Amino acid sequence: MKVIAVNGSPRKKWNTGTLLKNALEGAESKGAETELIHIYDLNYKGCISCFQCKLKNGKNYGRCSMSDDLTPVLERIRQADALIMGSPIYVGAVTGEMRSFIERLVFPNFVYNEGAPALFFRSRVFPKKSSIFPKRIKTAFIYTMGMDNARMKELGWDKHLKSINELVLERILGQSESLFVTDTYQFDDYSKYVSGAFDIEKKLKIRKELFPEDCRKAYELGARFASCVTDK
Template sequence: MGKKIVVVNAGPRKGWNTDTLLIEASKGVESTGAEIERFDLFRLEKYTGCISCFGCKKMNFKGHCVCKDGLTPVLDAIRKSDGLIIGSPNYLGDLTASFRALYERLVFQNLTYNADTPCCNQNVIPVLLIMTSNSPDTAYLDKMENYQQVLTMFVGPTELFISGDTLQLKDYSKTDWPWYFDGEAKLKRHETIFPQECKRVYEMGSTLIK
């Protein structure tokens, strides 16, 4: 049976930065012969973050979130996958609320509160976490490294890819933002640097499962 990688888009905008990078990473995965299963969190049925029911701490459900909603098929797919790619834009200094909902449910189901075996994850897989932001690449590095550390501990070895100073709109002149954003500079970066980032994330996808 071939390898399967779960790809999760935690951003709402189709065809823009996060979506494009996920598509390129997916192409990299597929170049190795692996299969992609993709989920767009903003298009799922209603779901929440962790509801603190502690059902996943019962022996019969160890490592399994028992809350049934729109995230259940995503969590089930990740539990059976050979790798995971998650992409999210940065909103107000953090990844999206949709990402956080998945992050809480994904991590907490594997946390045991046991000092000797703090993680009960039975399917350790490589993870690629992608963030896009209109701020510089290094603006939220500490936060991203924290996500990297936690995902590595409870899901599997995690790599980061950050695309900063992204283009948000095709025409900034139609907003009252020109005083804050240099639309021409952002467009130039999008046309010159962003294609290079697409190539890099393609390569990361192609080496995700070694």
């Protein structure tokens, strides 16, 4: 049983990377083999709209025809039992590299069947026939962001992110869940940077008291995923 985590942050050992590491440690505690992929190490682009993945009788039908560093990663994900993605929020969305990764992961496995596009954003119950991913796997998204939880909710960003990514992942790959980690510690030393907008004492308190709790939630998510796969 294999659990793959994909880190969409350029910083390998900061908030997102740490949470993903915890998630994989949770999966390992239940006997899973794990792999952490840092996509900023890879050379690749997002979908180029060549539609080779949808060409009738095409040799790349159902697979991304682009050949770059993401190609073997996408193949390994086809073999995995669970996929946990993590990304910081950059200007209101997941990072550009994570977005490009999602395009390449999801689009080749999505079939334009009659009726499918109309259902895309309307219902969580999708016809399985609109996905040609070879099996159903468990998926999760861990988001990290500088804003606090109240502001995230006020802006509706949690709902927005869920409505896009969770919905698409559930449709194409399998059951999906989200973990939102807010008010993250952003700088190694706040005094070195222009950062008057932040209450640094509050940030420090959250770092010491709440972040470990978020890491525990990530650990439990990984353990739960690995257990579900084992119990199948």
